[in-house]
Amino acid sequence: MRRLWGRLSSVNVQKAVWGLEELGLPYERIEAGGAFGRVRDPDYVALNPNSLVPVMEEDGFVLWESNAILRYLARGHDLGGLWPEHPRAAALVDQWLDWQATRFTPATRDAFWQTVRTPPENRDQAVIDRSVAASEDCAAILDAHLMGRPFLVGDRFTAADIVVGAAAHRWLHLDVPRTERPALRAWYERLRARPAADVALPGLS
CATH class of the missing domain: 3.40.30.10 (Glutaredoxin)
Structure with missing residues (x-):
């Protein structure tokens, strides 16, 4: 079980x-x-x-x-699928898992908490602005990497797309100003078309 x-x-x-x-x-x-x-x-x-x-x-x-x-x-x-068998491809998946945990999600955390879970009268705009700036840096990295690529590692969906995709879902649904990044957006829409994403990614709360 x-x-x-x-x-x-x-x-x-x-x-x-x-x-x-x-x-x-x-x-x-x-x-x-x-x-x-x-x-x-x-x-x-x-x-x-x-x-x-x-x-x-x-x-x-x-x-x-x-x-x-x-x-x-x-x-x-799913060795060879969600997790690549080749050591270098597997290392790249690990790289993106670590990047999500140490860079992308920490960057978005304050903007998420301030705009989603904090009453408007208690929000700190300076905290939001710092978080948005850090998140934009991460989004720029993602967008540049995804130019000409369907997924984060190689030409197939992997665990890297799951973890970074979940973080991107949060970032792209925050009520904050952000730069539109076409490669990131196209990748995100590819992920959202997967049936498993419909189960895993609800609205923000």
Whole structure:
């Protein structure tokens, strides 16, 4: 039995759900985090001492950290597909997973929290502006890389597109001014056309 703990409004849960859906793997998703609570309950902390989502349980095996979950699923169930077999291609997928976690999502975080989860009267425009500027730097990197490329690594959809695509989904739906970047937008629309993306990527909340 495979269980995934986490609310779908979490970008990290979205990545895990997208991977599971792409692979056609059966799973049960249990609401946790945010308004659903649970993450500080003793039984949940026993699964993830960080009190964060997502957590995946699979026949007694417990794994947290969304990119680690996606790596495990892709390597175990779609080696040569979502996870390339060639070491250099696999290294490039790892590169984009790390970039999403260390650059892109941190850049967008304050703009997301300020414009989506903070009441208008409590928002700090200077914080939003700094976050938007950092996010634009990341978007420019993505757009330049995607010029003439259908996907982030090679000519096929990989785990890199899932993690960066989920972060791009958040960025492109924030109510902030942004530079239109044609290559990034075309890539995002290719990802959104995938049935698994419809399940994994809801509106922002």
